[in-house]
Amino acid sequence: MRPPSDAPGRLPRLVGEALQGSSRASTLGPVEDPVDCSQWLAIDAGALRHNLSVFRGILSHGTRIAAVVKANAYGHGLAEVAPVAGASADWLAVHTAEEARRLRRLGLRNPILIMGFIAPGEIHDLDADVHVFVSTEELLGWLGDYRRSSRISLPIHLKIDTGTKRQGFDGSRVAEVCRRAAAEGLSVVGIATHFANIEDTLEHDFARRQLDLFADAVATLGRELGCDVPYVHAACSAASLLFRETDFNLARIGISMYGHWPSRETRLTWILDHGRDGVKLEPSLTWRTVIGQLQRVATGETVGYGRTWRALRPTLLAVLPVGYADGYARALGNRARVLAGGHPVPVVGRVCMNMMMVDVTDVPDAGVGDEVVLLGRQGDSTVTVEELAELSGTINYEFLSRLSPAIPRVVVGEPPVAPAP
Numbered sequence: 001m002r003p004p005s006d007a008p009g010r011l012p013r014l015v016g017e018a019l020q021g022s023s024r025a026s027t028l029g030p031v032e033d034p035v036d037c038s039q040w041l042a043i044d045a046g047a048l049r050h051n052l053s054v055f056r057g058i059l060s061h062g063t064r065i066a067a068v069v070k071a072n073a074y075g076h077g078l079a080e081v082a083p084v085a086g087a088s089a090d091w092l093a094v095h096t097a098e099e100a101r102r103l104r105r106l107g108l109r110n111p112i113l114i115m116g117f118i119a120p121g122e123i124h125d126l127d128a129d130v131h132v133f134v135s136t137e138e139l140l141g142w143l144g145d146y147r148r149s150s151r152i153s154l155p156i157h158l159k160i161d162t163g164t165k166r167q168g169f170d171g172s173r174v175a176e177v178c179r180r181a182a183a184e185g186l187s188v189v190g191i192a193t194h195f196a197n198i199e200d201t202l203e204h205d206f207a208r209r210q211l212d213l214f215a216d217a218v219a220t221l222g223r224e225l226g227c228d229v230p231y232v233h234a235a236c237s238a239a240s241l242l243f244r245e246t247d248f249n250l251a252r253i254g255i256s257m258y259g260h261w262p263s264r265e266t267r268l269t270w271i272l273d274h275g276r277d278g279v280k281l282e283p284s285l286t287w288r289t290v291i292g293q294l295q296r297v298a299t300g301e302t303v304g305y306g307r308t309w310r311a312l313r314p315t316l317l318a319v320l321p322v323g324y325a326d327g328y329a330r331a332l333g334n335r336a337r338v339l340a341g342g343h344p345v346p347v348v349g350r351v352c353m354n355m356m357m358v359d360v361t362d363v364p365d366a367g368v369g370d371e372v373v374l375l376g377r378q379g380d381s382t383v384t385v386e387e388l389a390e391l392s393g394t395i396n397y398e399f400l401s402r403l404s405p406a407i408p409r410v411v412v413g414e415p416p417v418a419p420a421p
Helices: 011-020 045-058 070-074 078-088 097-105 137-150 171-183 205-225 237-242 264-274 385-391 396-401
Strands: 039-044 064-068 091-094 112-114 130-134 156-159 188-192 231-235 250-253 285-290 293-297 315-320 337-340 343-348 356-359 371-378 381-383 409-412
Touching (some): 039 045, 045 064, 045 237, 045 250, 064 078, 070 078, 070 396, 078 409, 091 097, 130 137, 130 188, 171 188, 188 205, 231 237, 315 371, 385 396
Parallel strands (some): 064 091, 156 188, 188 231, 231 250
Antiparallel strands (some): 039 285, 285 371, 315 356, 337 371, 343 356, 371 381
């Protein structure tokens, strides 16, 4: 099989060139000897920067960007993505306290926003530029204990539940919560909410009702503080794309930083409002593997567990060293396609825990060690995460975030700017 035009050749040369060109590539993750990798994720730093620049152009002047790198940077790799995102965005947003500590160990000095639940034992080794979503009075008490023991007061952002019925205080409790925070010696510097139904619909009346409730809570907090709230934020990727009234002064950009629309409905709403020549997001991840073995299958023979696929002709199968333990969903068996020799070829049989089979009968000169693209572009063909998510009955968010942390990640593109000392 001749390598596609954008791939230098078989595995050793392909990965080696990706890492050796210092002006075009860098590795920030746990890859020690990627030449020997049977699969790897290539993270395009240029695409990440491009997507963040798109939002710089869309958001209102003065609105800061928080790049959301929770859940191992949506499966892309925290260590690989965060230095790139931190050089282009103002803030970094995570879910856990441990993710915040890891960002600091990576040398990043951006303000960090912890958006998820924090247990008392997880509040340690956090500096005064780590901001915390507060949704319960219990957390106020735990943060107060941390202030007294460490002499570090973590700035807090009140999370207001405006209808998602997940995290947050009712807006009517803003004044009460402010008094409790003051009693703990904590500073309320922000207020936030999250939309329940801004992505998966063309009707946004509920989101507008949420926005009205949030505006009331913001006004109440302003009266309590006696000044404007320093940080007000509600916008996710979808809201940032569609509604300028949600910009406030901080926007949390997640899925679209990685090059993906939050949903078909979000994209259709944009098209209806602005036309087709609008936002051009660039997917930042390519998932590559290699052919591990070739199998000849005679007409009538079956393949894999459950014998769910039967050869209708003499068939050449490629066995790939990737399975559902790596995040390639079992539901994709007999449904999905991969790219080999620059062309789509079908996945046949059930996806196994650590391997899968594809039909390469029509791929000339297929050989062990040839590159196969599971997700991304090869030659003139592309497999999108939206395609794989739909075939496996989920959404792009879930498919990406479930990519195994054990898969080596390699950053390609211009090296990121080094974090400030």
